[in-house]
Amino acid sequence: MLDHTGIVVTDLAKARRFYDAIAVPLGLATKTNGPDSFLFGKNAEEPIPYLWIGTLIPSYWVEGSRPGINQMHVAFRAPDEEAVRAFHAAALAACGRDNGPPGPRDGVPNYYGAFVLDPDGNNIEAAFRKG
Incomplete structure (x- = not known):
């Protein structure tokens, strides 16, 4: 089960605008976590799982790492197909x-999703699974 994950970004303000925008159709929210990061998740009553987004260099990075060098993929659950389309827009x-673009995916029954790249090239998805 996911507890948290994180991505390093180059421009926190640009990333915050992007994640604030996609939070709305997914029923999620952003929360400031200090001057160098913010959290993306449900709410204060249900804080886990979350996505940490910030400009700080993680202690676990190997030499030569930088934002965007290892593209990350994160898929968020959407409540319906309309939310997937709203997320994409x-x-x-x-x-x-x-x-x-929003639509069914080959080889995955009852699945409707959309993929976007955030400002640093991370692959962010909204997914709705019917039934």
């Missing part, structure tokens, strides 16, 4: 780049 309006 919000992401594109907030400096995201299309990486797969």
